[in-house]
Amino acid sequence: MxxxxxxxxxxxxxxxxxxxxxxxxxxxxxxxxxxxxxxxxxxxxxxxxxxxxxxxxxxxxxxxxxxxxxxxxxxxxxxxxxxxxxxxxxxxxxxxxxxxxxxxxxxxxxRERGVVVRGEEPEQFADPAHRRRLGEELVDTLADVHRVDYEAVGLGEFGRPDGYVERQVDRWHRQYEWAFEVTAEEREVPVVHDLTDWLRENVPEDSPATLVHGDYKLDNVMFSAAAPPAVEAVFDWEMSTLGDPLADLGWLLSYWPDAGDRSTSVGTAGDAAYLTREGYPTREELVARYEDATGFTFEHGRFYRALAVYKLGALGEMFFRRHLQGNADDDTYPLMEERVPLLARRAKRIVEGEE
Missing domain, CATH: 3.30.200.20 (Phosphorylase Kinase; domain 1)
Known part of the structure; x- marks a missing residue:
């Protein structure tokens, strides 16, 4: 050390x-x-x-x-x-x-033992059938989260579902503003302000209410060490609350590239091109399986996906502020100087229907 x-x-x-x-x-x-x-x-x-x-x-x-x-x-x-x-x-x-x-x-x-898929494909899952099963397990588990009877498990006061999406836009705008207090001295990201305006103007009027994870993505899930992949545990619940489950789905999709995307770099992490290999479900297939499992319809998908990438940018900007202030020991944080503007441009492409 x-x-x-x-x-x-x-x-x-x-x-x-x-x-x-x-x-x-x-x-x-x-x-x-x-x-x-x-x-x-x-x-x-x-x-x-x-x-x-x-x-x-x-x-x-x-x-x-x-x-x-x-x-x-x-x-x-x-x-x-x-x-x-x-x-x-x-x-x-x-x-x-x-x-x-x-x-x-x-x-x-x-402590749980298993495999967290982060950065590369596990060798034991490198088979089209196992790849498909991994995607199915991932989205089925998200459906399980959203089917929890939150009142019955004692989480009835865990959040305020009404107005959840509006508060999400406002909250993550505040996170940007908090980070910009320091990071704007290094560089600015003006497209964020245009995205904030679009999101505020396009909040869906009606949405379901469930327990939401808030950070549900591939590397917050542990799979069995042996194939076929099976979910062993879901981690990182710090952002969980009661709210709109479709925001969770949009978040998962923001980390799941399709073969036709301009870039297969996802979130604040690196490249996830392996998720476009033969067998892995497409985003459309993940959405269809989720809808079948929950009965919810992924209306306003452009909004939920743009919101997810907007939030990713806010997280990255907070990371960048912590790096500049010396409050982090993470090699990815300084990379946010360039990645956050890229995320903002990606969110704009989603808004404009280009992704």
Whole structure:
């Protein structure tokens, strides 16, 4: 671990304080190790060995964050509620709002084992039938999320479905504005303001209301290690609430390229050209399967897909601000200087019917 890595790790966790906390709640352990997982780009994930138990600690990144963009206690709440539903989620263990322990809210869950598809295709899934099954499992699990009886699992007060989409536009506009306070000194992204106006003018009048994940995409889902792929767990629920499920679908589609797209680079991540190989469902096929599973119709698809890419740009701009302020240790964050303008142009192509 480099000196800068050690410094960042020290900002994430007071190891001795965490050990004392876990001992008080789980009993003593002879083996205790903490390791940072560098795979995500939002909340921080720490792997903890506690004797023979494999645990995960989730906490926000250090430094100032925008509004509720890193609300790990909210994430814990929904995970706890979904424990006995059809949605596969990790087993929850503890939640802590005492900042004297590691300097922030955090929660603890059991570690899951499997495959997270990120950046390249797993060799064991490199077969047309397995590729199709992966896409089907992904969209079927999203349908499971949207079929949860949120009242029955204790999430009736988890959000305000009415006006959800309008608030999404306003919220992510505020996230852009928060980031622009710092990033505008490096470069500006004027097309964002045109997109904001279009989205506000084209909000669908009627929409269904369900539990929504808020960040449902391929690399927030863990699959079985062996083929055929089967969903083992859904992660990263920090943005979940009650709202319009079609916004979740639009978000998933924003990370799923089609062969005819101008670019197969997706979101704030790199290239996902492998998802256009033989066997993987097209976006149209994913939508059709989702509609069959839920009974919802993906009307106003141009709006939901443009909103998703607009949100991706806002996330990237927040990442870029954190990079400029020295509040991140992630090699992708400086890349947002160029990627956010590309995302804004992609959203404009969707608005104009070119993608």
């Amino acid at each position: 480099s000196e800068s890595d050690e410094s960042y790790f020290d900002r994430l966790v007071d190891v001795e304080a965490l050990e004392s906390y876990l001992e008080a709640h789980l009993g003593s352990a002879e083996e205790f190790e903490v390791e940072r997982h560098a795979g995500g780009h939002s909340n921080e994930t720490l792997f903890v060995a506690w004797d023979d138990r494999e645990l995960v600690v989730r906490r926000p990144p250090p430094g100032e964050t925008a509004d509720t963009a890193h609300d790990v206690i909210r994430e814990y709440t929904v995970l706890e509620a979904l424990q006995d539903t059809a949605v596969s989620v990790p087993t929850t263990v503890l939640a802590c709002e005492d900042h004297d322990v590691i300097g922030s809210d955090f929660y603890v869950m059991e």
